[in-house]
Amino acid sequence: IDIRVSAQFLDRLIKSSDSKSIQDIAIFNLREKPITYINFEDPFADASVTGPTHFLINKINNAIASKNRQRIFAHYYQITATETESDEIQLFRIFSPYLLVSQPLYNYTNDLVVIQTRLKPNYLKNLFNQEISQYQEYLSVEMFTHPLTEKTLNNSIVVEQIEGVDSYRFTVKVFDGIVNINLKKAFFNSSLMNLKIKIGLGALALSLFCYFILHLLIYRQIIRPITELAEGVNGVQKGNSDSLIPLNTNDEVAELNNSYLALIERIQQLANNDELTGLANRAYFNRELDNKLDSCTAETNTLGLLFIDLDNFKYVNDNFGHEAGDRVLVNFANRLTNSLRKIDRAKKQQQYQCIARLGGDEFVVLLEGLPNAEELEAIAQRIVGLFDLGFEADGKTYDVHASIGIAFQFGNKHKADAFLQQADSAMYAAKKAGKNSYCTYDDSLDNQLKEQKYIDSEVSKALRQNSLYLVYLPYFETETLEVKGFEVLLRAPELEKKGIGPDKFISIAEQSDLITKIDLWVINEALNKLANLQSMQGFDGTLAINISSRELFNDGFVAEVSSLMEQYETPPYKIIFEIAEAPLLAKDKKVLVNLTRLKALGIKIAIDNFGINYSAFSHLNHY
Template sequence: MRLGKKIRYIILPIVMLVSIVVTSIYYGIYKNQIIENKIHSLNEYLKAAVTKTEYDLAYAQSYLQHKIDSKEASLIFTQNEKGVQLTAPYISQFLKQFVNQGANLNNTLNVVNDFSIYDAKQQLIVHINTQDPFSVPNLKSQTKFLLDEINNKPTKKVSQYYYFIDDTEQKLLNLIQVFSPYHLTSQQFYDANDDLYIVQAQVGVGLIRAAVDELINEHNGFIKSTAIIPSNNIVNELSIELLPFDSLINNYNATIKTELFEIIIELDDEYFSETLNLVLIKLLFLSFVLMGVSYFIVVKLIDNQIIFPVTKLAKSIKEVEASLTIELKPLKTEDEVSALNESYISLIKKINNLANNDPLTGLSNRRSFNNSLSTLFDIINDKKNSDYTALFFIDLDNFKYVNDTYGHEVGDLLLIIFSRRLKVMLKKESDHATYNEKIESIARLGGDEFVVLINGFPSLLEIEKLGEKVCALFHDSFDIGVNKFNIHASVGISYTINKIKDGETLLSQADSAMYLAKKLGKNNYKLFTPEIEDKINNELKIENQLIESLKNDQFVLVFMPAYTAQEKVLTGYEVLLRCPNLANTSVGPDIFIPIAEKTDLILMIDLWVTENAFIKLKELINKTGFKGFFAINVSSKSLRNDDFYVRLKALIKEYDIDVTQIELEITETCLMPDDYQAIESLKQLKSLGVSIAIDDFGTGYTSFNQLVNYPLDTLKIDRSFVQSLGDTAAGKKPTLDIIYELAKIYELEVIIEGIETKSDFEHVQKLPGVTVQGFYFTKPFQWEEVISLN
């Protein structure tokens, strides 16, 4: 079967499958959006109805309290106490309060429909009905029940408010307010033996029923409700809870609950059928049209761009095979067919120079580079040379991660792509630069190490410019298949003007400069200087000392206590690492930890700290019954290392540690807004039951709305915000207080670091529920001090 026909058979099912998948995905998204929008609208409607009801109820309570506290009411209570029968003027004055208030409301709320005051002996004091002035007062059974309770149980505590729904008027709420005119202020609870009066009021709070009925009418039978209202029920609290519709789990039921009633609202899922069916029909029609057009366009493009050029190339290759005098010429196009043509042309060349070239990248290999280096220095040592000779040592950063994660095949492709970029850039530079045609060698030494040897630079400035251009090769990602690799490089540069006798020294110096570039954060270049060698040797010395200390178990833990700000009660310790061997040379954690973090050494140190902290915690618990926490700092490398989670889980089991006493502290700079790997790692660690704290908050770029992405328990505010308390302008709130309030909104525990003065402590004591650390209380404890103090 010819290639063109094969491709057509392949394309047709692919186009059909893609069309079906895209249509299904789009329909699913559109369907979910329609349902979510409607569910959101219904929930917002119900929330508004609940909010209005709560507001009306609160207003009714305030309204009744205002009437009871009025001057007119006091006259009524005074006359009643004297045993004087109430006369019409007193009642008229009291009634006028209701009439005036009702006029001010513009009929938005009938606050009180029926208002009666009874004394504890069930004697009517006053009765007002704002709807019917000739109505007869009616002592409701619930009110009578409450009065009987007051008379029969003088030691009973009586609440200020009671609520019930009248049997005959289930849509209206009755409110009972208990009060004593002899108390200056209203009480939440009264003793039954106080001189109490009872207000029985039927208030104009519609209890959401009207809103639900309106919702049912608007949806033409697709919404129905069921109300459950028990009879003769009376409660002293009334709260309204909304259990909304939930589109995520296709829950089309909502419930409104109070202590007096429950309304269940059901939305029929058939409500969406008509709209969704119409959408589906349109999508299917559009899908078939696009499928046909796409198939036609793809076939034409493949014929023009692939089939015809490949056929032509195959014909040319046969002609070359038939006659040795015919040679293939490079094609002008830049596509795969052209690349295939070029590959065929270069096949013989590769066979001839395989001994001197790297088989993967086509660059010179180490043997060829060494020959070029030796030959060059033989030449420049034989005659005076005023130009610079420069050697660029290029090492790809994080290449090992690509190899280990995606396999050697992907790693090899990455090396090939970089080699091509490097050669293209150097060719362009050599076409117009002052060192034209003086590139002595471009070589791959092995692995991910490359070198470029150039003779003829007029100045150091030109050397540095080329160093910048080498680094610029990594600004664009390396696309391999569906993956994008943001790989960078560390570049070391050495140079000479005929001042050294051999090329090995030049290579060694370039290697040292590259090592420093990598230590300083990678993705940059460094020129070799004697100071570079000194700095590298010093860091290597520190690194070797760390390795020796880890090997011989010579690290030491100290413990920084944490206290509650209000009571100064010890709540736990932050575990800190010290290296006595380095401390003797004034090298502290601020120096040796960053050096360890540049290598995998920090992974072993983190595990050493964790295991030894567990040992100390277990010992402290066994000896003293310690109930507090141990906070252990975890580096960014350990956070992203799955082995740390596995080892931590094993250590918890091995030492039988109560995970509620372990807190892992992650520096804020370890986290980025969209660092999904860090988020997943934190969730994995959190699954063990330990607490997670973000340390030094405020030193990075994490905003509070990003904290919700992370499974955090505690926020540690950086000491810089404590130190800046004195810089806060008068009348303005310190940044520390603002961070504290936001942390509490996010329900995070707060630890404030760096308390060093009395004024610092007095300020943070005003913040409820915070934990504090700092030299104001003590320096970190040695282990013996921890044992003795607990």
């Protein structure tokens, strides 16, 4: 049996054991005789029975002798440790070649053997020290003493902590034994410092990372879009209208960009377009005319200009209200645009054109590429044809017509101001010719324009210097040859030297508000003269004063006359106003109102040159 135990068991035990941690292994029978002994440090050493081994063998023998069925476990261990000596761990196993003794034994036989295994001294302490080697400066371990104990007893681990002045004491209960571990507080200071450094470095790295991410997001989401918006705004300010484009993103910058773009478009529309008609305005037209003249360098390039003025438009405003006048302007703008489009379609070519409203009832059309002035005249004739039967707007026909001036040139012979002035002069020539007609500019019109400017300047100068004077043409009683009155006639001495009489300078003055100043000056001088004749010579006749037909459309004229009559204490029946026949034919309400007011003052009205136009005596009944 001893040989079999040694041969079978020892080989497996050695192979399964960690010889580096075992001091020796001995197998004893129940008579405490060694069956096998191996010492890993001294191969010549003899086996010796330790106290615990002796205790176990006696325990087994007593159980066999008493037959009391006392339990005997297969595994035991003992830990011995003191403050002066090394700790020692002994492991025991009860083994039978014939019985399975991994469980407690109740039937014993004298063939049982006890395997005694002693681990190297300080094995457990060395094991602890290996685990805490990096903390040896702060840790110290005191091993426990544990009696011989079955392995199945309490093997729980409980840790208790006691805080000292400069250290922490941890009492660890293992298998009902105690291990005391002292940990210096300096360990935590060092660890906490390292932890603080790590946390600080980690926080710094995280802060830098967050800063980078936040900076990137701010740059991409705010700074770059705002920078691009600012660059786009600067581009628009410099004239590049395409530097801003709509953004489709759903954020504040896109909303600001699109709002600013809409504002710019609105501003550009207001800056370039007439708000009432939607046509180009004067500023935009002037820029376009300058650009076309700058680019039109070759003699083969042509530019044509139509200057359109609506005749009697003031009559519509005064009698039907400004809303009716606005409707006339809007309808004319639309019909003018459609008319020019039809011309383009008829010619199967798209020519450059710019249609603009300069203001009031003045319109211009700029055309490029027409071969000759005759083409412009054909277009003008088509526009004049829109007014053949008056002009209809919103179902109502108004007595409005058009006078059109035409200017045409090759290349850039004339600058913008001169070119526009040519068309303007031609337009006034058309008005003078009878309205609702057109006239093409030529050099003779230029001479006429210069003469008109000269006359206008001289008359204005004469009014300022009070150099005009009146002559009085008497009329007599045929039977008695008694002077019954005088007709007042105006003279301009400087213009007389040039052979220019009132028939010419009055007609020119009637094209502007200058005529009103002349009329009031004449009435003032005539009433003053009448007062002198009455006081000094007892004159009892009348004064006939020619006034412009424009005064019948002037709301303030009657009040001015009334004020002068009060100033000179003029009897109203001594005054006769001679008015041209034409305005009486219009049956204008304002004309009728002003004539009624003059009649209420007591002033007599005479029709000058009656019969020149097509009025009949029946018209007099209206007045």
